[in-house]
Amino acid sequence: MPFMALSLLLQLSVLGGVLWALRSVYIHFIVRSPLDNLPGPPSKSWLLGSLPQLFNRYAWDSHKEIFHKYGAVSVVRGMFGQRMLYVFDPKALHNIIVKDQYIYEETPVFLNFNRLFFGNGLLASLGEQHRRQRKILNPVFNINHMRYMTPIFYRITHKLRDAIAKQVDEGNEEIDMLNWMTRTALELVGQGGLGWSFDSLEKPELNTLAEYLKAFVPTVSPLFLLMRFMPFFVRFGSPSLRRRLLEMIPLKRIRDCIEISDVLDRTSHEILRAKRAALEAGDQAVSAQIGEGKDIMSILLRAQMSATEEEKMPDDELLGHMSTFVFAAMETTSGALAHLLHLLSEHQDIQDKLRQEITTARDGRDNIPYDELVSLPYMEAVCRESLRVHSPLATINRTTTQDIVMPLSSPIRGRDGSMITEVPLPKGTDVMVGLLGSNVNPAVWGEDAEVFNPERFLSPLPDSVTDAHVPGVYSNLMTFLGGGRACIGFKFSQLEMKVVLSVLLENYRFELPKNKEIYWNFGGVQYPTVGRVDDKSQLPLRVSLLKSG
Template identity: 25%
Template structure:
């Protein structure tokens, strides 16, 4: 079906033609009318007919998708199934659809104003959208407009040929060899996190900390070193400006969730005109972030003129490519600083939660670490193959994989067909929005079994060999969507996985973790990313790195 803008333009043209015909050719039929009054009357009638067609005729009698399986409950006139966008945790309502509706990979439901929406539910349909026909689908325009405020026109926001070009230029920074070289950085910062945490606990009788803030600091420091070639030092500076701005943007509040959804319902011009305090805060924080990134670019270019050897950080690689203007470099930095720290920060926070409520898994992981790492300081030595060691530990990798499965950083994603296309043989009209929901796919019992929503790291370990597996027992790689797949998959997946391994290993080896309140029910919120609504308060007991899994608690 044509877009709303096209339909409105056509209605106006039709109304002009009808009013002119009525006024000039049939004055005896409408003797008292003026050209303006004719136009207003015909516009009112035509828009009424268009509204009736859009709300009733097309979705219920003309849409080629109307015969697909659809949920029986949750539909409201005009609203459709649009309320699923407000349900928390994000993606949970989609998971319920997958469980309740018998389907062959596609579920049809209706959004606001009865617009066609598709939920993709099996590996075949997911593969079509993300891989086989990936350039038939793009992120919705309103999502890109909203995110562009924070991320500029970086890799995440571009589409088509521009995206292919940018990804090709950036890919060398995320090669396997480069990630291996960064492991010592990941480990050094992970150890620094433990030292800072112990210092913070010194004056706290209850030994309780909100781990989310420290998680953000350490991942920002890591992306600073890997992305900019400089130590931002936020772990040692609790008032860091960069951290404050990102924490303000990403804090999961109800107001921000409403603000995000309003951008779906109203055009940017209307949203920006509203006397909403959040509008002003968005302007301030995004302005601050762009200024900081511009300072980083200027500083980096000056340093590169006097550096004796070529740096391998992301910004240096982009500058040497000579394909990005200063504004383009700022856009890429905005993207990598945000996505590069938030992915692992969120995953690490959820890992500490899962291990806190599963003490047996925590103890097993600590035993594995102590048996394989006699001295954590030795991992920092240049000759030590830290990448080979951490990637070879089955239970460490199982815990990380299971965390990423249960708590994907981006729980809900969507794509819009930019031309008529197909998904697994089903005709998809241009403009149809399809939902790819990592939260739901990663927890779908049809793909992961009856215990799909339980934390069970063992699913990632082969029972016969004791080695780590790549699919967690699922039949398809498309059952795990945390990093998506295909040309639009997360370019920093290997980076994030390596970083998470180091952080989890160092932290579990140095602390025994419990929830500050064992009865607390952690609520998952956030607008784009999944974060704990009230933070993650843990009771931490420092332990001395030992061997054989025996913990020696420090006084």
């Protein structure tokens, strides 16, 4: 594009942004709203509101202040005074996630970000397109498919066990377990999801793709405020022009994000070409591949061959699903596993009890079969409690597509002293859904709601939990969401966690590092660092061998 046209486009973009800002100031500071009567923290800035406090790596205290001081429904201020609802009231969540889920849609920021970086997969679609995609994908995430995946998961985890043993034998006092969880989760989704091997797990160093993916969340999290302008950015010009505009922004983080996206996109194209070539060569070639043709992508591609033109999924969606699976499955599962190993290092008694249950269940066999593994009560309790107290995602955002009234489980007191039982929400209201807030809500889980205590799941749950009807797809928790946008791979993730734990805990003891603080950073997905200053995501733990692998 000629320089003059590009310059004019940038000027128009700036003018559009200024007009939007002036309109926002008028609407949010001058025009009255029913949300003005709700409790909430004071705005920190007329320009950015409370967003810098709620979306930075140290944001935990700001979120916990909302939990404890303002309750399950509050209002916070966004850019130019925008009113944003912060919600973890159970009845309100049911309406947002299930009953009125097509009125509370994903925000343009979320959709455009995922479309730019991961393509047209599940995380970038809405409405009928999203429902069609899930209908096609749901069958490959059923329990029968998980049973088939179990031996594959064990083979990968045994390689992990042997790789860690080598590091222990070499005298490593501390081992970065986030490194190994990242690589293992990537290989699990690679072989089980795509029929592709990313990592032999034979070397201690990260491979290129794992290194890039591990760096993505720490790289992109500080860009949250900049991403608020993304809905305006994606309306201008072609994808190639938008890329050129991004490359012109003098921020290293932007360039790093583009590079990560490019690596992931090239990998997805390479896998798709190889899978299609095998299918065209016949059943023998498919069976010779990793996954033996029963991986998620091979099943999808076979379904494509017999589908009508209307039912077929276009290549941009297939590629988007692949990139989304690789990143989302790796990032959330590796983080959840790392956090659980950290918790077990802090609670040696729980680690010992879980190890004993695993040893008893295995009973001298090579592996614990699927149905027995998923039924281990203490294993299930430990996984549930870790995912409850340390949900990888603390919040998600929705925006209302029309005016709607949101009911509440319990009345709240407004700023004027009146009792509020429902909240009218104007069209375009941004809603922060408190996943972690729901998971540690003392009105539901009791006064020890923020305490890691797996024993709570070994007895009947209190009436306050069952009566709340939290709309999560998993165990009264919001960790995997619910409704039509619930995490499609949550059974896949649970199986990964249990297989890895069943192998590692019988072979190793995990303990906290000496003289190092592990800090879990708030981000799109939580990630650990040594201390609060270091930018490198890592989880060093002391690992000792219990017996030979």
